[in-house]
Amino acid sequence: MSKPRFRPQLSAALHLQARKYFRTLTSTMDFSSRLQTLTAQTEAALDTLVPALPADAPAGPARIHAAMRYSLQAGGKRLRPALALAAAGLAGPEAQANALPVAGALECIHTYSLIHDDLPCMDNDDLRRGRPTCHRAFDEATALLAGDALLAQAFLITAEAYANRPALAAALLRELARASSATRLVGGQMQDLLAERAGTATASELDFIHLNKTAALLEASLVCGGLVGSLPDAAITELRRAGRHLGLAFQIIDDVLDATAESTALGKTAGKDARAGKATYVSLHGLEASTRAAAEETTRARAALASLPGDASLLLGLADLMLTRQR
Amino acid sequence: MSKPRFRPQLSAALHLQARKYFRTLTSTMDFSSRLQTLTAQTEAALDTLVPALPADAPAGPARIHAAMRYSLQAGGKRLRPALALAAAGLAGPEAQANALPVAGALECIHTYSLIHDDLPCMDNDDLRRGRPTCHRAFDEATALLAGDALLAQAFLITAEAYANRPALAAALLRELARASSATRLVGGQMQDLLAERAGTATASELDFIHLNKTAALLEASLVCGGLVGSLPDAAITELRRAGRHLGLAFQIIDDVLDATAESTALGKTAGKDARAGKATYVSLHGLEASTRAAAEETTRARAALASLPGDASLLLGLADLMLTRQR
Numbered sequence: 001m002s003k004p005r006f007r008p009q010l011s012a013a014l015h016l017q018a019r020k021y022f023r024t025l026t027s028t029m030d031f032s033s034r035l036q037t038l039t040a041q042t043e044a045a046l047d048t049l050v051p052a053l054p055a056d057a058p059a060g061p062a063r064i065h066a067a068m069r070y071s072l073q074a075g076g077k078r079l080r081p082a083l084a085l086a087a088a089g090l091a092g093p094e095a096q097a098n099a100l101p102v103a104g105a106l107e108c109i110h111t112y113s114l115i116h117d118d119l120p121c122m123d124n125d126d127l128r129r130g131r132p133t134c135h136r137a138f139d140e141a142t143a144l145l146a147g148d149a150l151l152a153q154a155f156l157i158t159a160e161a162y163a164n165r166p167a168l169a170a171a172l173l174r175e176l177a178r179a180s181s182a183t184r185l186v187g188g189q190m191q192d193l194l195a196e197r198a199g200t201a202t203a204s205e206l207d208f209i210h211l212n213k214t215a216a217l218l219e220a221s222l223v224c225g226g227l228v229g230s231l232p233d234a235a236i237t238e239l240r241r242a243g244r245h246l247g248l249a250f251q252i253i254d255d256v257l258d259a260t261a262e263s264t265a266l267g268k269t270a271g272k273d274a275r276a277g278k279a280t281y282v283s284l285h286g287l288e289a290s291t292r293a294a295a296e297e298t299t300r301a302r303a304a305l306a307s308l309p310g311d312a313s314l315l316l317g318l319a320d321l322m323l324t325r326q327r
Numbered sequence: 328m329s330k331p332r333f334r335p336q337l338s339a340a341l342h343l344q345a346r347k348y349f350r351t352l353t354s355t356m357d358f359s360s361r362l363q364t365l366t367a368q369t370e371a372a373l374d375t376l377v378p379a380l381p382a383d384a385p386a387g388p389a390r391i392h393a394a395m396r397y398s399l400q401a402g403g404k405r406l407r408p409a410l411a412l413a414a415a416g417l418a419g420p421e422a423q424a425n426a427l428p429v430a431g432a433l434e435c436i437h438t439y440s441l442i443h444d445d446l447p448c449m450d451n452d453d454l455r456r457g458r459p460t461c462h463r464a465f466d467e468a469t470a471l472l473a474g475d476a477l478l479a480q481a482f483l484i485t486a487e488a489y490a491n492r493p494a495l496a497a498a499l500l501r502e503l504a505r506a507s508s509a510t511r512l513v514g515g516q517m518q519d520l521l522a523e524r525a526g527t528a529t530a531s532e533l534d535f536i537h538l539n540k541t542a543a544l545l546e547a548s549l550v551c552g553g554l555v556g557s558l559p560d561a562a563i564t565e566l567r568r569a570g571r572h573l574g575l576a577f578q579i580i581d582d583v584l585d586a587t588a589e590s591t592a593l594g595k596t597a598g599k600d601a602r603a604g605k606a607t608y609v610s611l612h613g614l615e616a617s618t619r620a621a622a623e624e625t626t627r628a629r630a631a632l633a634s635l636p637g638d639a640s641l642l643l644g645l646a647d648l649m650l651t652r653q654r
Contacts, residue, residue: 006510053510058535060518061510068509116475120448121467140448144471145517148443149509151475155482156508159501166497173500174486181483182395182476183333183380183388190472191387208385 006061008049008157010104015097018045022085022093031317035082042081042103046072049104049157050150067138067146068153071111074129079322080106080221083246086318087225087239090310095229101161102172102224105154109180110217112150115143117189151180171227179220188212201279207248210281214254215247222246222315235308242304242315249297250322255280256290261326298323333388335376335484337428345372345427349412349420358644362409365641369408369430373399376431376484377477394465394473395480398438401456406649407433407548410573413645414552414566417637422556428488429499429551432481436507437544439477442470444516478507498554506547515539528606534575537608541581542574549573549642562635569631569642576624577649582607583617588653625650 018041025034050069053062081103088099118125118133120140125133135143154176162169179185192209195201201209222239231239259282281290298319305315345368352361377396380389408430415426445452445460447467452460462470481503489496506512519536522528528536549566558566586609608617625646632642 061514156504177483187388
C-alpha cells in the first residue's frame with residue numbers, strides 16, 4: 001500500500017521541455033516574458049508533483065490531494081519558485097530545469113503556511129486570493145491535513161527528485177528544514193500571533209517576525225536554487241543575504257499595501273491589520289519611512305545579487321518586481 | 328537571526344554515554360532492562376533535540392518549543408524510537424547510538440500527529456495520556472503550530488545529525504517523507520476521518536487506515552534503524568515487512584483495548600470508538616477474530632524479524648510487548 005505510483009515525479013518529458021524553454025531565455029528578452037516562462041514551467045511542474053490521484057485511489061489520499069491542489073492552484077505569484085529558478089539559472093538552463101522540483105517544494109511549503117494561517121484558530125480568513133480559503137472550500141479538518149501533507153510533500157518531492165545526487169538532496173532538505181523550523185517560519189508565525197494578541201510589538205519584534213515568517217523561505221528559495229546550480233559557497237552566502245533583504249522589503253511593502261491599497265487590487269481585505277490594532281511597519285515607523293526602508297532593503301538585495309557570478313539580470317528584475325508590486 | 332545555537336544537536340557526551348549503555352546490552356539480559364536502557368537514552372536525546380530555549384530567545388520560538396516539549400514529554404511508550412534503536416542495534420552498539428537522532432525524529436513525527444489529531448476540528452480530545460492535550464494546555468493556535476514545528480523538526484534533526492553522511496541523510500529523509508506523506512500517514516488519517524463521518528468502513532478501507540495511519544511510521548522506524556546500521560537491502564525489506572505486520576497488529580490491539588479496557592488503564596476514554604459508531608476491527612470482525620488476527624500479524628512480524636542477520640531478540644521482545652500491552 002506504499003504505492004510507488006503515488007510518488008511525486010517530474011517526468012523526463014517535462015524536464016526536457018523546461019530545459020528547452022529555459023534555453024530561450026536571454027538577458028536581452030524583456031523581463032516579463034522571462035518571468036512568464038519560469039511561471040509556466042512551475043505550474044506544469046506543480047501539476048505533476050502534486051497530482052490529482054487516479055479514480056481508483058483510496059478516498060482519503062484523493063481528498064487530501066484535491067485540497068492540496070485547490071490551494072496550490074489558487075493563482076499565487078510563484079515568487080519563491082521564480083527566485084529558486086532564477087538563482088539556479090546562474091549556472092545555465094540545465095541547472096535551471098534541475099531546480100524545478102525544489103522550486104515546486106518551496107511553493108508547497110509556502111502554500112501549507114497560508115492554509116494553516118487562514119484556519120479559524122489563526123487568522124480565520126474566508127478569502128485568499130479572491131477565492132474561498134481551503135477550510136471554507138473543504139472543511140477545517142481537511143485543510144489542517146492538506147497543510148500537513150503539503151509540508152511533508154515538500155520534503156518528499158525533494159528527497160525523490162534528487163535521490164541520485166544524495167549530497168545535493170541532503171543539503172536541500174537541510175535548507176528546507178531550517179527554513180520551516182520552530183525558530184524560523186513557525187517561530188515567526190507564533191511571534192506574529194503573540195504580537196497581534198498583545199496589540200503591540202517593538203521594532204525588533206517586528207523585525208524578528210519579518211525575518212522569519214517571510215524572509216526565511218525567500219532566503220531558502222535563493223539558496224536552494226544556488227545549491228542545485230552547484231554555485232560556490234561565497235555565492236550561496238550572497239544569495240542568502242539577498243534573500244534576507246528581499247524578505248524584509250517584501251514584508252514592509254505588504255504593510256504599506258495593507259495601509260494604502262484597495263481590497264479589490266489586493267485580492268484580500270485591505271486595512272485589516274490597522275483595524276485589528278496590529279503592529280505593522282507602517283504603524284511603528286510611518287508611511288514615508290516605511291517606503292524608504294523598503295527601497296533601502298531592495299537596494300541591499302540588489303547589491304548582493306549584482307555581486308554574483310553570471311547574469312543576474314533575472315534576479316535583479318525579480319527584486320524590482322517585489323518593490324513595485326501592487327498586491 | 329537564523330541562529331545556529333537553536334539548531335537541534337545531540338552532544339558528543341550524550342552520544343558516548345548512549346554507546347556506553349548500549350554496549351552493556353546483551354541478549355542474556357532481561358528484556359525490560361534492555362528496553363528501559365533504550366527508553367532512557369531516547370528521553371535524554373529528545374531533551375536536547377527539542378531543547379527548552381534560553382531565556383533570551385524570542386517569545387515565539389520559545390513558546391513553540393515549550394508546547395513541543397509539553398507534548399513530547401507526556402510519557403509515551405517511545406515505541407518508535409525503540410524499534411529504530413533495536414533495528415540499528417543489529418549492527419552493534421555504535422550504530423545503535425548513531426540511530427538516536429533519527430529515533431528522536433520519529434517520535435517528533437508521532438507526537439505531531441497526536442497533537443493535530445486531538446485538535447477540536449479533528450477528534451476534539453481533552454486528554455492524552457491522562458494529561459490535558461496540547462491545545463488545552465496552551466491554546467489551539469499554539470498546538471497547531473507546535474505540531475507543524477514537530478514535523479519540521481523531525482526533518483531538521485535528521486538533516487543536521489547525519490550531515491556528514493549525506494547518502495544516509497538523504498535515505499533517512501526520504502523514508503521519513505514517504506511515511507509522513509499524503510498517501511500514507513496523512514492519507515490514513517483522512518481516510519479514518521471519512522470513515523468516522525460515514526459511520527462505516529469496509530474491511531479493506533479499515534486495512535488502508537491501519538496500514539497508513541499506524542503501520543507507515545512503524546515501518547519507517549525499523550527501516551531507518553536498519554539504514555543507520557547499513558544493513559543489506561534484503562534486511563531492510565524484512566524490516567519493512569515486519570513493520571507492516573506490527574502496525575496491523577498494533578492497531579487491531581488498539582481496537583480490542585478500546586472495546587474491552589477500562590479508561591483508567593488506557594489513559595484515555597475507553598469505548599469511545601464504539602459509542603462514536605466508528606468502524607473498528609472489532610466491530611467488523613468481532614472480538615475473537617480480532618484477537619486471533621492480532622496474534623497472526625505478530626507471528627508474521629516475528630518471522631520477518633527472526634530472518635534478520637544478528638541478534639534479533641530485542642526486536643522480538645518488542646513485537647511480543649506490542650501484542651500483550653494493556654494500553
